[in-house]
Amino acid sequence: xxxxxxxxxxxxxxxxxxxGGRNPFDVRFEKISSATEGVxxxxxxxxxxxxxxxxxxxxxxxxxxxxxxLRAGGTGTTGSRIANGTYGxxxxxxxxxxxFYGKRAAMIFTTGYQANLGLLSTLAGRDDQLLIDADSHxxxxxxxxxxxxxxxxxxxxxxxxxxxRLARLEGRPGNRIIVTEGIFSMLGDSGALREIAxxxxxxxxxxxxxxxHSMGTRGRRGRGxxxxxxxxxxxxxxxxxxxxxxxxxxxxxxxxxxxxxxxxIACRPYMFTASLPPAVVASVIAALSRISTxxxxxxxxxxxxxxxxxxxxxxxxxxxPEPNAIVALKMPDKETAVRFWNRLxxxxxxxxxxxxPATPGSLSxxxxxxxxxxxEAQIESAIATMIAVGRELGILGAEPKKTPAPVVDRVLA
Amino acid sequence: MSDSIDTIEAGVIGLLAHRVPADTKVTAxxxxxxxLGLDSVAVLDFIQDVEDRFDLSIPLERVxxxxxxxxxxxxxxxxxxxxx
Numbered sequence: 001x002x003x004x005x006x007x008x009x010x011x012x013x014x015x016x017x018x019x020g021g022r023n024p025f026d027v028r029f030e031k032i033s034s035a036t037e038g039v040x041x042x043x044x045x046x047x048x049x050x051x052x053x054x055x056x057x058x059x060x061x062x063x064x065x066x067x068x069x070l071r072a073g074g075t076g077t078t079g080s081r082i083a084n085g086t087y088g089x090x091x092x093x094x095x096x097x098x099x100f101y102g103k104r105a106a107m108i109f110t111t112g113y114q115a116n117l118g119l120l121s122t123l124a125g126r127d128d129q130l131l132i133d134a135d136s137h138x139x140x141x142x143x144x145x146x147x148x149x150x151x152x153x154x155x156x157x158x159x160x161x162x163x164x165r166l167a168r169l170e171g172r173p174g175n176r177i178i179v180t181e182g183i184f185s186m187l188g189d190s191g192a193l194r195e196i197a198x199x200x201x202x203x204x205x206x207x208x209x210x211x212x213h214s215m216g217t218r219g220r221r222g223r224g225x226x227x228x229x230x231x232x233x234x235x236x237x238x239x240x241x242x243x244x245x246x247x248x249x250x251x252x253x254x255x256x257x258x259x260x261x262x263x264x265i266a267c268r269p270y271m272f273t274a275s276l277p278p279a280v281v282a283s284v285i286a287a288l289s290r291i292s293t294x295x296x297x298x299x300x301x302x303x304x305x306x307x308x309x310x311x312x313x314x315x316x317x318x319x320x321p322e323p324n325a326i327v328a329l330k331m332p333d334k335e336t337a338v339r340f341w342n343r344l345x346x347x348x349x350x351x352x353x354x355x356x357p358a359t360p361g362s363l364s365x366x367x368x369x370x371x372x373x374x375x376e377a378q379i380e381s382a383i384a385t386m387i388a389v390g391r392e393l394g395i396l397g398a399e400p401k402k403t404p405a406p407v408v409d410r411v412l413a
Numbered sequence: 414m415s416d417s418i419d420t421i422e423a424g425v426i427g428l429l430a431h432r433v434p435a436d437t438k439v440t441a442x443x444x445x446x447x448x449l450g451l452d453s454v455a456v457l458d459f460i461q462d463v464e465d466r467f468d469l470s471i472p473l474e475r476v477x478x479x480x481x482x483x484x485x486x487x488x489x490x491x492x493x494x495x496x497x
Contacts, residue, residue, distance in 0.1 A: 134457065134458070134461070141473075144473060150472045150474070151472055151473040151474060152470045152472055152473070153457060153460075153461070153473060155461060165470050168468075168469065168470050169470075356452050356454065356455070357452035357453045357454040357455070359454075360454070361458075362452065362454065362455055
């Protein structure tokens with residue numbers, strides 16, 4: 001039997017997807033020109049699928065800090081912090097991120113994925129129980145597999161279901177650890193954190209919230225849905241990423257837990273991988289400073305998201321439950337989603353194609369991410385193109401109209 | 414009184430009927446993913462129906478061991494027994 005024959009189903013599914021036009025897992029930009037524009041297939045395109053929520057990838061202060069650190073500290077750390085040493089800026093960044101969240105301590109990881117992998121697999125021991133939201137990100141599911149705790153999945157955003165599952169554990173030894181998210185990555189809906197925090201308080205548990213998609217986009221100070229929901233004091237650990245709102249790469253965990261630093265010598269995804277390079281650390285420190293001092297970034301991404309969400313909902317699309325920096329269009333079926341995504345790219349608008357089983361409820365989605373850096377003209381053009389393609393494909397049920405000239409001709413000309 | 418395996422099987426097959434085409438024949442030997450064409454998330458959502466029906470939680474590591482309807486029913490029976 002061929003070594004990769006176990007993936008025959010995947011191969012067939014990929015071939016079917018690619019037959020619809022492009023391979024959605026292999027989109028190759030020839031150039032990324034700014035936080036909102038790139039070049040694809042020889043033509044400029046608008047970026048509405050890069051999670052660049054605050055547009056900081058091209059921020060001058062971040063680039064300057066990063067370039068300076070590259071010159072001063074070299075291209076990489078060539079090893080892990082426990083085996084090969086910590087750089088001064090690793091510690092500075094940990095202090096800054098802890099300070100940003102008003103927590104005592106922080107640990108930084110090389111990616112956000114590893115932050116979840118590290119925290120959950122280390123915190124939850126053999127006799128403990130992890131209770132995770134059903135719509136949790138793959139990194140949370142993978143963290144559960146890496147650890148040795150019992151893993152129980154509760155219905156998405158359903159605090160009542162969580163409470164029932166906690167009640168079933170009564171009398172059992174072990175710590176209960178609840179894991180949920182600030183904003184869920186597929187539909188862009190917020191975690192029901194007030195209700196979940198109330199269950200946590202009432203029944204006794206540790207609460208972990210992943211704010212990967214909500215840091216910088218929600219909360220007065222950009223501290224996410226925990227801040228917006230007024231539950232920060234109930235949350236024992238906030239997990240997040242430097243790769244979205246902060247425009248670089250890396251992950252973090254912040255907490256008030258005494259002896260938090262003990263995790264550094266128990267957490268394998270922290271211990272056995274190379275640490276973040278100086279240039280990345282410096283740009284993240286600069287980006288944190290930007291979001292700490294410029295509230296307009298968060299306001300702009302919220303305003304842009306609201307505009308796109310409302311226009312697409314009013315245009316007749318089935319959208320996610322609320323406006324956030326992720327706006328999902330629910331497609332009637334997988335084939336239509338593939339055609340829609342390809343037609344948008346033909347018209348110079350890059351979004352994400354999200355298909356089952358990566359989506360909740362077996363939905364086929366066009367997933368848009370919105371940035372503070374998107375101009376009004378770019379938002380309006382994306383809306384016009386999506387509505388035109390929606391009509392062309394019969395999703396909106398209106399008279400098909402002539403598709404307008406490619407967005408890039410109108411916006412970038 | 415604990416649920417018999419037949420009662421559990423009838424309940425599980427009844428819940429599965431909501432998620433597969435009407436003319437699909439489901440028995441204890443039916444493999445939930447490969448025979449019924451459910452993807453991994455759809456299976457987990459079906460498992461939640463089973464958990465609600467029998468008032469128990471089936472840990473994910475236990476779900477991973479289950480391939481057939483019969484194996485799922487046996488897991489439910491064991492967990493119901495353990496809860497007493």
